[in-house]
Every structure is written in C-alpha cells, then in structure tokens.
Amino acid sequence: AQSVAQPEDQVNVAEGNPLTVKCTYSVSGNPYLFWYVQYPNRGLQFLLKYITGDNLVKGSYGFEAEFNKSQTSFHLKKPSALVSDSALYFCAVRPYSGAGSYQLTFGKGTKLSVIP
Amino acid sequence: DGGITQSPKYLFRKEGQNVTLSCEQNLNHDAMYWYRQDPGQGLRLIYYSQIVNDFQKGDIAEGYSVSREKKESFPLTVTSAQKNPTAFYLCASGLAGPKNIQYFGAGTRLSVL
Numbered sequence: 001a002q003s004v005a006q007p008e009d010q011v012n013v014a015e016g017n018p019l020t021v022k023c024t025y026s027v028s029g030n031p032y033l034f035w036y037v038q039y040p041n042r043g044l045q046f047l048l049k050y051i052t053g054d055n056l057v058k059g060s061y062g063f064e065a066e067f068n069k070s071q072t073s074f075h076l077k078k079p080s081a082l083v084s085d086s087a088l089y090f091c092a093v094r095p096y097s098g099a100g101s102y103q104l105t106f107g108k109g110t111k112l113s114v115i116p
Numbered sequence: 117d118g119g120i121t122q123s124p125k126y127l128f129r130k131e132g133q134n135v136t137l138s139c140e141q142n143l144n145h146d147a148m149y150w151y152r153q154d155p156g157q158g159l160r161l162i163y164y165s166q167i168v169n170d171f172q173k174g175d176i177a178e179g180y181s182v183s184r185e186k187k188e189s190f191p192l193t194v195t196s197a198q199k200n201p202t203a204f205y206l207c208a209s210g211l212a213g214p215k216n217i218q219y220f221g222a223g224t225r226l227s228v229l
Binding site for chain 1 (some may be wrong): 120122149156157158159160161164166172174204206208214215217218219220221222223225
C-alpha cells in the first residue's frame with residue numbers, strides 16, 4: 001500500500017522569503033505525485049503534478065516541486081512567499097499500475113503561514 | 117471547485133438518522149470519489165466509482181453507502197451505523213486513469229445534533 005509523509009504540521013515563513021513544504025512517499029513501482037492547496041472551509045485546488053520526465057515540475061501561482069527518486073521525495077517550493085499563500089497544503093501519490101492505482105493517497109497536510 | 121457541486125454546504129444529523137450528501141459534476145468525468153477530512157488526518161477515501169453502476173469501497177467505507185446511477189451524480193449516504201460522522205466531506209471527480217487530476221467540490225460540513 002502507498003503512503004505519504006509530510007513531516008511538518010506547520011511551516012512559518014516571512015513574506016518575500018523562499019518557502020519549502022516537504023513530502024516523502026512510499027509506493028510500489030513508479031509514482032504519480034500531486035500537490036493540492038486548501039483554503040479554509042473550501043475544497044482542494046490542484047497545484048501541480050509529476051508524471052514523468054523532468055524532475056522539476058512547475059505549477060500554478062509560481063509554485064514548483066522537485067521529484068527525487070532516490071530520496072522518494074517531492075518537496076514543494078516557491079522562490080518568494082506571499083501572505084496569500086497561507087493555506088493548508090497536501091501532497092498525494094498514486095502508483096502507475098495495480099490495484100492501488102485507483103486510489104489517490106494523501107498526506108496529513110502542512111499548514112503554511114506567511115508572516116507579513 | 118469548478119464544475120463539481122456539493123450540497124448542502126452545512127448539514128446536521130440527529131441520532132439514528134440517515135443523511136444524504138449530494139455531488140454533481142458537469143465535467144463529463146468517468147471517475148468520482150468521496151473523501152472524509154478530519155483535522156490533522158488529511159483526506160481518507162470512503163468510496164470511489166470508475167464507471168456508472170459500479171463503485172468500490174475505500175479505506176473507511178463502514179457506515180456509508182453510495183450509488184452511481186448517472187455519470188453526473190454520486191450521492192453519499194451517511195447511515196446511522198456511522199457513529200462518528202462529524203467531519204468535512206469532499207467529493208472529487210476526474211478522468212479515469214492514475215495520472216489524471218482529481219478535481220474537488222467545495223465540501224459539505226456534517227455535524228451531529
């Protein structure tokens with residue numbers, strides 16, 4: 001069975017500084033990896049995904065993520081944080097194939113607070 | 117939130133009562149999903165459906181039931197057998213296949229009276 005770990009419940013960063021939200025995963029075979037963002041009392045919004053190819057994936061709102069197969073990580077990054085980036089961020093994984101490929105498995109989420 | 121509509125936004129359940137959460141999508145997606153979100157626990161899959169008239173249990177299906185009679189609709193019933201139903205419920209849809217994005221509705225918050 002696949003799993004996702006987001007080791008930090010909360011990340012605080014000053015506005016204008018770079019931000020990183022960490023994610024590691026466990027899956028049989030190759031993974032499809034996703035990042036979503038959730039604002040209070042709202043559904044999840046898709047940010048970016050890794051399918052194959054270039055390890056650096058660019059997504060919405062200036063976010064990017066780096067896939068590292070040897071470290072089984074997919075950390076979310078942004079060069080310069082905005083106060084409006086403050087939200088709950090979820091990493092998710094699906095395997096390429098097999099019974100588990102029908103299921104998107106989420107981490108527990110990381111709350112990002114950008115301080116003005 | 118786009119083309120996925122969840123209703124109602126807030127729902128209250130009395131002891132022993134079944135309640136049904138609605139999820140409708142106009143994105144022509146084959147696959148639909150129901151998740152439960154509790155604080156600090158991320159999202160957990162309740163049920164999913166890859167095609168009309170077919171659905172499978174997820175990790176926490178006990179106390180819940182679903183139907184998929186139309187491609188556009190995937191209602192979730194929280195039965196009286198679900199002893200701790202208070203949570204935020206999210207419906208999602210997407211094209212079939214593991215590489216495709218799941219798109220989420222705005223959610224329904226269920227509380228017990």
